Amino acid sequence: MSAPAPGRGTVRVTALLASRAARTHRKAWAAVFAALALTSLLLGSFVLALTSTALGHPRVERYAAADLVVAGDQETRFTAKPWGGDPETARAGLTERVRVERGALDVVRKVPGVRAAVPDDVFQVGRGGRALAGRPWDAARLAPYALRDGRAPKGAGEVVMGGGARPGERVTLRVAGVDAAYTVVGVADGPRAAVYFEAARARRLAGHPGSLDAIGVIAASGVGTDELYGRVRHALDAAGVHSVGNRADGDSAKARVLTGDGRGGPEFLGVASARAGVLELLASVAGTVVLVSLLVVSSTVVQALRQRAPEIGLLRAVGATPRQLRGAIGREVGRVAARAALVGAVAALPAYAGLRALLAACGALPPGLVLPFPPWLWPAPLVTGGLTVLIARAAAWLACARAAKLRPAEALREAPPGTARRVTGLVLLALGAGSAGTAVLQSGQTAAMAAGAAAMTMVVGCAVLGPWIAMGAMRVLGAPMRRFGGPGGRLAAANCAAAAPRLGAALTPIILVTAFAAVQLSGGATLTHAGGAQARDAMRADLAVRADGGLPDGAVERIRRVPGVRAATDVVRGTVVLARRETGEPRVDRLPVLGLTPQGLPRTLDPGVRDGGLSGLRPGTVAIGADRARSLGARPGSTVTLRFGDGAEAKLRVVATYDRALALGDFLLSRDELLRHTSTPGAGRILVAAGPGADRAAVAEALAAAVPGARVTPDPAPLHVEPEDQALVEVVTVAAVSAIGAFTVIAVLSTLSLITIGRRPELRLLRLAGAGRRQLRRMLRLEAGATAVTGLAVGAAVASVPLLAFSVAMARTVPYLPPVQGLVIVAVVAVTTAAGTLPPARAALRGRYPGSGPAGG
Numbered sequence: 001m002s003a004p005a006p007g008r009g010t011v012r013v014t015a016l017l018a019s020r021a022a023r024t025h026r027k028a029w030a031a032v033f034a035a036l037a038l039t040s041l042l043l044g045s046f047v048l049a050l051t052s053t054a055l056g057h058p059r060v061e062r063y064a065a066a067d068l069v070v071a072g073d074q075e076t077r078f079t080a081k082p083w084g085g086d087p088e089t090a091r092a093g094l095t096e097r098v099r100v101e102r103g104a105l106d107v108v109r110k111v112p113g114v115r116a117a118v119p120d121d122v123f124q125v126g127r128g129g130r131a132l133a134g135r136p137w138d139a140a141r142l143a144p145y146a147l148r149d150g151r152a153p154k155g156a157g158e159v160v161m162g163g164g165a166r167p168g169e170r171v172t173l174r175v176a177g178v179d180a181a182y183t184v185v186g187v188a189d190g191p192r193a194a195v196y197f198e199a200a201r202a203r204r205l206a207g208h209p210g211s212l213d214a215i216g217v218i219a220a221s222g223v224g225t226d227e228l229y230g231r232v233r234h235a236l237d238a239a240g241v242h243s244v245g246n247r248a249d250g251d252s253a254k255a256r257v258l259t260g261d262g263r264g265g266p267e268f269l270g271v272a273s274a275r276a277g278v279l280e281l282l283a284s285v286a287g288t289v290v291l292v293s294l295l296v297v298s299s300t301v302v303q304a305l306r307q308r309a310p311e312i313g314l315l316r317a318v319g320a321t322p323r324q325l326r327g328a329i330g331r332e333v334g335r336v337a338a339r340a341a342l343v344g345a346v347a348a349l350p351a352y353a354g355l356r357a358l359l360a361a362c363g364a365l366p367p368g369l370v371l372p373f374p375p376w377l378w379p380a381p382l383v384t385g386g387l388t389v390l391i392a393r394a395a396a397w398l399a400c401a402r403a404a405k406l407r408p409a410e411a412l413r414e415a416p417p418g419t420a421r422r423v424t425g426l427v428l429l430a431l432g433a434g435s436a437g438t439a440v441l442q443s444g445q446t447a448a449m450a451a452g453a454a455a456m457t458m459v460v461g462c463a464v465l466g467p468w469i470a471m472g473a474m475r476v477l478g479a480p481m482r483r484f485g486g487p488g489g490r491l492a493a494a495n496c497a498a499a500a501p502r503l504g505a506a507l508t509p510i511i512l513v514t515a516f517a518a519v520q521l522s523g524g525a526t527l528t529h530a531g532g533a534q535a536r537d538a539m540r541a542d543l544a545v546r547a548d549g550g551l552p553d554g555a556v557e558r559i560r561r562v563p564g565v566r567a568a569t570d571v572v573r574g575t576v577v578l579a580r581r582e583t584g585e586p587r588v589d590r591l592p593v594l595g596l597t598p599q600g601l602p603r604t605l606d607p608g609v610r611d612g613g614l615s616g617l618r619p620g621t622v623a624i625g626a627d628r629a630r631s632l633g634a635r636p637g638s639t640v641t642l643r644f645g646d647g648a649e650a651k652l653r654v655v656a657t658y659d660r661a662l663a664l665g666d667f668l669l670s671r672d673e674l675l676r677h678t679s680t681p682g683a684g685r686i687l688v689a690a691g692p693g694a695d696r697a698a699v700a701e702a703l704a705a706a707v708p709g710a711r712v713t714p715d716p717a718p719l720h721v722e723p724e725d726q727a728l729v730e731v732v733t734v735a736a737v738s739a740i741g742a743f744t745v746i747a748v749l750s751t752l753s754l755i756t757i758g759r760r761p762e763l764r765l766l767r768l769a770g771a772g773r774r775q776l777r778r779m780l781r782l783e784a785g786a787t788a789v790t791g792l793a794v795g796a797a798v799a800s801v802p803l804l805a806f807s808v809a810m811a812r813t814v815p816y817l818p819p820v821q822g823l824v825i826v827a828v829v830a831v832t833t834a835a836g837t838l839p840p841a842r843a844a845l846r847g848r849y850p851g852s853g854p855a856g857g
Helices: 004-026 026-054 103-109 137-142 197-208 227-240 260-264 271-304 309-317 322-361 380-405 419-440 444-464 466-484 485-497 500-538 555-560 626-632 671-675 694-707 726-758 760-767 772-811 820-836 839-845
Strands: 068-071 075-080 088-093 114-120 123-127 128-137 147-150 158-161 171-177 177-186 194-197 214-217 256-258 543-547 565-582 585-596 609-612 622-625 639-644 649-658 667-670 684-690 711-714
Touching: 026 271, 026 322, 026 380, 026 585, 026 726, 068 227, 068 260, 075 565, 075 585, 075 684, 088 271, 088 309, 088 585, 103 214, 103 227, 114 128, 114 137, 123 197, 128 137, 128 171, 128 197, 137 194, 137 197, 137 214, 158 171, 177 585, 214 227, 227 256, 256 260, 271 380, 271 444, 271 500, 322 380, 322 726, 419 444, 419 772, 444 466, 444 500, 444 772, 466 485, 466 500, 466 772, 485 772, 500 726, 500 772, 543 694, 555 565, 555 694, 565 667, 565 671, 585 671, 622 626, 622 639, 626 649, 667 671, 671 820, 684 694, 694 711, 726 760, 726 772, 726 820, 726 839, 760 772, 772 820, 820 839
Parallel strands: 128 194, 158 177, 585 667, 622 649
Antiparallel strands: 068 214, 068 256, 075 088, 114 214, 123 128, 123 171, 147 177, 158 194, 171 177, 543 684, 543 711, 565 585, 565 639, 565 684, 609 649, 622 667, 639 649
């Protein structure tokens, strides 16, 4: 019989070594299995969330019966040429309605194959303090909504309402600040918060006779949607139909023709922009998950193999080649990783469902956003499971590359860390500190990204410098342990000083979880805390008057004439779009703003004016937050260019800069000008300052009488402008910190367990040398305490560098972390460190040894 080929022999040897080692080191690989399973779960769930969001679209309700919808372009663009590159275009969705020319209706009606083209206008209607949506009755057929009772409106004083109304009922409705009485002549299907008017009346109430919100197109029998789309698109282009308004992007603002799921866009205006924000946020978190998983999995695999250095040396001594060792360890890790990846991939589906339910329950997703989950998406976690296996194999190859090449004698001892490792770690720390320094010079998302990159870079640097950090910590903590810890303390100090690489490996996941949780939680908490403080300082009003359905015309003038009123300021909310270049790249940001009436403003709301004055705040002017003004190079008297929420561009003269921008937003505009670019104004709010000595209760009664249907609130809540996606960011941040925190906690637990399991022979030797169980337990507790304290201290120091830079850049304050969250981080680290150190050592401490003294030792 011929000898087997060398290649086949190597395969057999590696397979045998892998199977024997997998059975022998089940406990060590259990920790690796847990880390890999969670890696696969997190990657799979985030891939599902990203893919589902990328496929997301607005829900189609109002135009479900229309084959096509013609509407305005709800996107603004800014094109710029980066340094040394080709021109690039940045885009942002518009949350205020962009309308289409009314002439488009005649164009569409003449297109062959169009059975009906129905115009639609949507405007705000107030009834008894509630906000309703007004529409022409003809547009109800686009849903389709049908009459349940009564008839269609025929006169200017007749309406059809949603459920809850009765034919013949008289109702008072407020449109554009004017109250009028109407007769309910019919009740329709569809939403209860809908009011339908006769077509001509609806056109007058909408207030824009030259434009339409949308046109619903119904195809003739036998005409396909794709064919009709081409005809309508060609007809609109030939007629030169564009979106209405002074658009900043010129010819690109064509009227849109929407089909399929896109038909919901004109109804749910905020879905497109919110979907882009969700995608950006999830992609950022997913990237962090990948980086953390690489670090944690590599650390866990390295620690699992480090415990087997004597075994590897023995295998080398009996003739195992480096190739056979690498192959055996690769197969061993591959088997564990495959099972773990499969478990994580299966668990990714309920994890994604839980994340989606959490976002919905917290109101973090905009109304009308549909997140589809097509059948072909089900196997996606298997792909991320394969990526998890590749990560594990790469970590195993790196971990055993050096050990497999060592001579047997060298493999039996632990080599001290080299100079190259120290230099690498110091360079990474310097790069992290430099990245944190750049955050001070930036603003907004750029500052946040720089701070996050700094934290991750410094964590990796600390992982590389783990042994030296451990040695430095023992120089600080060793003396107190020797002095106050008794025999156990002296043993703990000696062990920690002698095994610095081992302690450094235990510190890495603790530093990671501390720094990551602190940066993620403190970043948002710092802005919220500083913004809340500014909002409280800015509020000067004694009373607030508001109505969800809108305040009537002239309400602020009536309020100012009420006896006991010293000042009144009308406040409305809106958005603007700031287009600029940042580090050479085009950038478009949508920012929340306030529109104000300047009369008596310092008595009701104090923005903390630094330069200029707010008395000149009128259409064509703007006040800017001091930090934003510095980044734009603006000052009182200069000009800035902004785009309103409907895409209209305006050059505004700066009249003032102010300090309390975290509370009041980066721009303060004239109320009248902001309302001209707001399609559906939110609830009006008038801040009222009572005169000296005035009876506030009496003033409140007089205000309620002066403004029928309004609510008067004493001691109004501070006015705080928050980003549109604030709720989404908070929920995803908490979910990410919880998930990655759990991931790193498992890493801490597994790393410490592996270290303790590897120390069992050492603990048995100490028992044989006469150490008692109490002494060894005290030694282990002190070692766990030193590990936790060092990890928390270094993690806090790593987090403080980027956090301080971020806080100074964004809030001009020191970082803030809610005490409860800080205590949770400390408690989790302490409990996990103790759990990873004490229970695995129980087997080595059990029983009596010769010369060890009493059992209680």
